[in-house]
Amino acid sequence: MPELPEVEVTRRRIEPLLIDRRISSVRTTRDSYFFLTRPAALKRNLLGRYTVELERRGKYLLLELDDGKRLMLHLGMTGQLFSQHATSVRLLSASQRSSLSPGEQLCFKPDQHTHLSLGFADRGPKVFFRDVRKFGKVRLLERGQSDPRLDRLGVDALEASGEQLFRLTRRRKAAIKNVLLQQSVIAGIGNIYADEGLFLAGIRPTRRASSLTRRRCEKLVGSLQRVLLRSIESGGCSISDFIAPDGSDGLYQDERHVYGRTGEPCPRCGGLIRRLLLGQRSTHFCPRCQK
DNA sequence: ATCTGTCCCTGGACGC
DNA sequence: TGCGTCCAGGGACAGA
Numbered sequence: 001m002p003e004l005p006e007v008e009v010t011r012r013r014i015e016p017l018l019i020d021r022r023i024s025s026v027r028t029t030r031d032s033y034f035f036l037t038r039p040a041a042l043k044r045n046l047l048g049r050y051t052v053e054l055e056r057r058g059k060y061l062l063l064e065l066d067d068g069k070r071l072m073l074h075l076g077m078t079g080q081l082f083s084q085h086a087t088s089v090r091l092l093s094a095s096q097r098s099s100l101s102p103g104e105q106l107c108f109k110p111d112q113h114t115h116l117s118l119g120f121a122d123r124g125p126k127v128f129f130r131d132v133r134k135f136g137k138v139r140l141l142e143r144g145q146s147d148p149r150l151d152r153l154g155v156d157a158l159e160a161s162g163e164q165l166f167r168l169t170r171r172r173k174a175a176i177k178n179v180l181l182q183q184s185v186i187a188g189i190g191n192i193y194a195d196e197g198l199f200l201a202g203i204r205p206t207r208r209a210s211s212l213t214r215r216r217c218e219k220l221v222g223s224l225q226r227v228l229l230r231s232i233e234s235g236g237c238s239i240s241d242f243i244a245p246d247g248s249d250g251l252y253q254d255e256r257h258v259y260g261r262t263g264e265p266c267p268r269c270g271g272l273i274r275r276l277l278l279g280q281r282s283t284h285f286c287p288r289c290q291k
Numbered sequence: 292a293t294c295t296g297t298c299c300c301t302g303g304a305c306g307c
Numbered sequence: 308t309g310c311g312t313c314c315a316g317g318g319a320c321a322g323a
Contacts, residue, residue, distance in 0.1 A: 001315085001316065001317080002317090003317095033299075059317080074317080074318090075317095076300095076316090076317060076318085077300085077315080077316050077317060078300090078301080078302095078316095113301090131300095132300080132301055132302070133299085133300045133301050133302085133315090133316085134299080134300055134301080135299075135300070135316075135317060135318080136317095137318095149318085149319090171292080171293080172293080172294095173293080173294080174293075174294060174295090178294085178295095181317085181318095182318095183317085183318080190316085190317070191315095191316065191317090279294090279295075279296090280295090280296070280297085280316085281315095281316065281317095282314095282315080282316085
């Protein structure tokens with residue numbers, strides 16, 4: 001699922017394909033709550049514009065246009081932003097897959113889950129935004145306009161300090177894992193990296209956030225950043241639907257310590273990884289290593 | 292102010 | 308093989 005590393009990998013790899021090109025065609029699926037800006041208005045605002053810059057904020061991407069307007073994107077749970085020439089059979093339907101001859105050049109064609117397709121005046125590869133579960137979002141921001149979702153974001157996880165986390169958790173009685181998932185506290189962490197970071201820091205996910213000492217907060221932020229950076233390096237985590245814009249899978253799932261490893265031995269002590277529900281989210285930890 | 296539960300959505304896994 | 312049921316989860320929202 002796209003969290004900070006997957007969104008950052010997406011940003012880095014789609015940037016060369018998305019920047020400095022003039023949008024000449026816009027195709028969308030029919031209106032749904034996926035579209036914070038109605039499809040017709042999206043088309044009207046995007047057509048003919050040049051793309052200038054692609055920025056990440058937490059799990060959001062912001063595509064700046066030459067007229068100062070910005071396209072805000074969120075990948076939700078199953079969002080994929082990729083090139084038409086992305087080479088991944090996972091993007092093909094079952095029938096396309098079975099009729100594929102060996103060595104054939106892959107060319108993705110928009111399906112019912114491809115909610116936004118951008119074509120360019122240079123006739124180069126199109127860019128697609130696909131999202132099966134439609135938890136993703138797209139919105140057009142006027143010049144200078146923000147969105148409450150962006151305004152609410154806390155400090156970016158890669159820029160946070162232990163001291164900041166310490167201060168932000170002083171009056172928090174909720175479990176530390178639930179607090180980590182709140183984008184208004186630290187932006188970018190989702191279920192996988194919360195579990196992984198807590199494991200590396202040796203902190204039980206159920207621990208009351210306010211009970212963490214300054215030292216433990218420093219350790220936790222360090223562990224989180226280590227995990228996030230390591231995942232970016234390995235191309236993100238393709239445990240469910242994530243693929244990079246070029247179609248490649250991330251490799252971080254092979255390095256997971258606890259997430260999705262219920263009943264397997266802890267990589268540190270050999271005890272069994274346990275799973276529990278915390279705020280309706282599955283949570284994985286080692287009862288022996290995490291206190 | 293903070294916390295908890297519910298809901299949105301679809302495909303895949305699983306049991307019968 | 309085929310159908311029904313459950314589960315995954317980011318984040319908005321409502322109500323405590």
